[in-house]
Amino acid sequence: MKTVGIIGATGYVGAELLRILLNHREVKVTALSSVSFKGQDINSIYRNFIDKTDLVCDTIDDVLEKAEVIFTALPHGLSEGIAAKCIAAGKICIDLGADFRLSSEDEYKFWYERGFSHPELHKESVYGLPELNKEKIKKSKLIANPGCFPTSIELGLMPLLKNSIIDTKGIICDSKSGATGVGRGLGLSSHFPELNENFAPYKIGAHRHTPEIEETLGAMADDKVTVTFTPHLLPISRGILSTIYCNPKEAVDLENLYKLYKDFYKDQPFVNILPLGETACTKNVRYSNYCHISLHLNHRKDQIIVVSTIDNMLKGAAGQAVQNMNIVLGLDETEGLTFISPAF
Structure with a gap:
């Protein structure tokens, strides 16, 4: 032991x-x-x-x-x-x-x-x-x-980048985190009257997790990757939800994407790909080490939207x-x- x-x-x-x-x-x-x-x-x-x-x-x-x-x-x-x-x-x-x-x-x-x-x-x-x-x-x-935001984003994008399915430029990562991500130290942003019944982005365009995300995604893609990463603070204790927007290099089919993700993560015990039509949410990963991922296309079917959720204190x-x-x-x-x- x-x-x-x-x-x-x-x-x-x-x-x-x-x-x-x-x-x-x-x-x-x-x-x-x-x-x-x-x-x-x-x-x-x-x-x-x-x-x-x-x-x-x-x-x-x-x-x-x-x-x-x-x-x-x-x-x-x-x-x-x-x-x-x-x-x-x-x-x-x-x-x-x-x-x-x-x-x-x-x-x-x-x-x-x-x-x-x-x-x-x-x-x-x-x-x-x-x-x-x-x-x-x-x-x-x-x-x-890894950092908490990067974990949710990297797991959400890895199958697409490893298989060269999406453009490596112009990826948008819109992420929300519970207040424990701010840490135990007291600060105005986590003060109850500021946090309660509120929802706001912070460190827009300048969050320190950005280089970690870009470096790791670049290693996945074997190419330079640039992202627009915007974190938000949610009035909940724990959880991260990242909504990721990326552009496919050619036409894609949602069923094929689902099969790709299921196969890619089949030997990874803590990544669950939700059935098509379902949407990942923070509630179902709280107090767990699991990442839930759901896959979506916009109505024109020319943009892939990935939703990735984790507990920021655990898998994060x-x-x-x-x-x-x-x-x-x-x-x-x-x-x-x-x-x-x-x-x-």
């Missing part, structure tokens, strides 16, 4: 990681860290853990000493040094932040206003979208867990990180992750 630690355990993603891992049959959580709550029992911060664990929030060094697999659930810029220590000690690091998602340091500087502090590690890291890079993940000790973050851990440890990919969304 492998020992596991979580650095940044008191954020929403860290808490979701702990919730999943406490029910995982093949690993044991041995250490947690939190700068804000150092020395406090995790079950005093999140009362859902009462009588489930008595772990105390220690230091980062404590986690590195006590665990073989390290999850870093931290803001960008804080994980590279920790990852370097993990690799030097022969441990596995799964980073849920943005530090290793981009291969280009120039792009990282532009979007995150800082360079790589450990550029050598970026040659070792693997982008952790299992449906794309499963074989590479198996051999890696440093995994960059903590669940996918555990999926990556399962893969790199040689475990059943679905271990600890087969929970089904509640019906209401």
Whole structure:
């Protein structure tokens, strides 16, 4: 049984990681860290853990000493040094932040206003979208867990780009997220009077997930891909719905597209292609690690519309990180992750 630690355990993603891992049959959580709550029992911060664990929030060094697999659930810029220590000690690091998602340091500087502090590690890291890079993940000790919006978009488009069915320019990604995507820290946008009974886009044309989406889609298409990505904040706690508009290179048939998607994802346990005529929605993926995809054409049949939904805290973050851990440890990919969304 492998020992596991979580650095940044008191954020929403860290808490979701702990919730999943406490029910995982093949690993044991041995250490947690939190700068804000150092020395406090995790079950005093999140009362859902009462009588489930008595772990105390220690230091980062404590986690590195006590665990073989390290999850870093931290803001960008804080994980590279920790990852370097993990690799030097022969441990596995799964980073849920943005530090290793981009291969280009120039792009990282532009979007995150800082360079790589450990550029050598970026040659070792693997982008952790299992449906794309499963074989590479198996051999890696440093995994960059994808962002939540990118996960929904990339899974929605991968069959089309891998099979050169759509133009790589002019893809429109219209995405909506629940408030947990903003994080646990207080801010005006997530203040209840601002969020409740409201719906608005943010960071229009300038969201930091844009280069991640374009780089990963480009790898899928083996060509440069450009997207217009607009995120919106929904007055719900969790969930992402991405409506993606793309132009086929030639006339397409919806039945054939459906068969293509079903065949493409037939061996991927967490991607479900809905029957034609149905529409993916956030309700049916809440609290699950599944992605639901529905396929549509406009009335002229000259534009493909893909709807892709995930739980931003699970397939968009903590669940996918555990999926990556399962893969790199040689475990059943679905271990600890087969929970089904509640019906209401």
